[in-house]
Amino acid sequence: MSKYCFGVDVGGTTVKLGLFSTEGTLLDKWEIKTRTEEGGTLILPDIADSILAKMNEKGIDKADVAGVGVGVPGPVDKDGIIHNAVNLGWGTFSVKEALQKVIDMPVAVGNDANVAALGEMWQGGARGYQDVVLATLGTGVGGGIIVQGKILNGSIGAAGEIGHIHVEDNETDSCGCGNVGCLEQYASATGVVRLANKKLASCDTPSVLRGIEVTAKDVWDAVKAGDALAIEVADQFGWYLGRAFANIGNVVNPEIFVLGGGVSKAGNILIEYVKKYYKPYAFHASREVLFGLATLGNDAGIYGSAKMVLND
């Protein structure tokens, strides 16, 4: 019976690592630099060295380790092949096989957004549930879908790309992905600021948001303070995200939607606006769903990676 597992979250600048008990307690966490030079070929050996050094430091045997889970910023297909993680300098190869070779322990690999959803299910805002949708509202909108306790990867690792659900036919600006009218254009931090700036330019309503360089936090603080213009922006945010969730609900029928990422720091007030538009657009069978906030912050990735190797 294994006692430990490792969770690794590979980002473009740092790699986060966590040592967990198999029950889900984070025992230690640390970071190393992501060395993207030389086509990213140093990244996996660096991770292996760091984990083996930690095991040495703690006196942990390989026999006591269930394995190493790794979340990576790119699509991972069902065979563990990553396809073009450009931030890391990586092309297409099996991260699972490559890391296993250097570390000689079981390895599981997943997309970072999907892995974060698994982390929130295991020990975060969706603890106790098995069918979960996580929306990570940061600079962009990421997503992860958990079905019966496991990550839904999709045929080529592109499931859960909920930021690019089309929600606005009348949009003229392009999303970063090249499409027009994507959820990310309205529900990300950038999107909320964009909605606020458009609203400010379109009317003369007095607002605490006038004359400042607006951030998403400013908008939600203003909503909490009762600012009428900010409340209109929150309502637009809720209309976009609530309808997108209703459509996701009709496809995968989760038990709970969890909001994570920087925007979610605004707290439960987000959920009020999302719920307002979820209910009228959801099919009756999916209407009674729960909404919650992510609780693991930047650690969701290491939690989810560790859980992934336990799921295998």
Added chain:
Amino acid sequence: MSKYCFGVDVGGTTVKLGLFSTEGTLLDKWEIKTRTEEGGTLILPDIADSILAKMNEKGIDKADVAGVGVGVPGPVDKDGIIHNAVNLGWGTFSVKEALQKVIDMPVAVGNDANVAALGEMWQGGARGYQDVVLATLGTGVGGGIIVQGKILNGSIGAAGEIGHIHVEDNETDSCGCGNVGCLEQYASATGVVRLANKKLASCDTPSVLRGIEVTAKDVWDAVKAGDALAIEVADQFGWYLGRAFANIGNVVNPEIFVLGGGVSKAGNILIEYVKKYYKPYAFHASREVLFGLATLGNDAGIYGSAKMVLND
């Protein structure tokens, strides 16, 4: 090693039954009446009697049967509990346990639309694929989603309700479900007729559809004959279904979308109109997906039910 399995598709008026080899050959099929009287309590004993009689007729032993799969018209949760199949007079109970008790063989139960998708994956239009979305375009729009060869049921059996994805903000008429702007209002047989009648009323364009009681088949026949007004209707149909598929693609990332139901008899021309609007709305990672037509017709349910018991 089992040689046979049974697939059962319970409808409101008839129950379809099929005897299959475990390799997927339909060896015999037949129907019995659905006796909905007495709260539907006769339905499962009737099915058991009919299967046991067929085994007797063919000289098949229970030891040679993998089990009996049953598709039912209502939501089935992950524990095999059906919730209010009103067409059958059923409330909430475990169909799996109830049928197992009378037939003394393994039983698997699923929602009929989801089961049909599994059938098309096993021996129909999605044969050879493992990640499939089936859209059944009939009187309404049903759907079924297959992930890695298995049905995606959702937390309370409401996954795959793609007919109720919201696709039109400017709709004023209500869908049968009570919401407004559901895919079913545009992509079902009824929906295509509705689009055609609206188009006919809105302009004076000459059309073979004028002066007749339009059916969905009339519309697609007219499209094939080059009728300009019918082509505009087909374009609207494609716009709604293509965008809905793009959003589904961003959530579950299938290998193939399959079109079934009465409307799909129009053939590959439907796919042209759907593809036209799928591509610009799909996220780039999900853009290269396949489209196909269902091939099993009304037998999809018995195929899928039989496969479901083999999956267990």
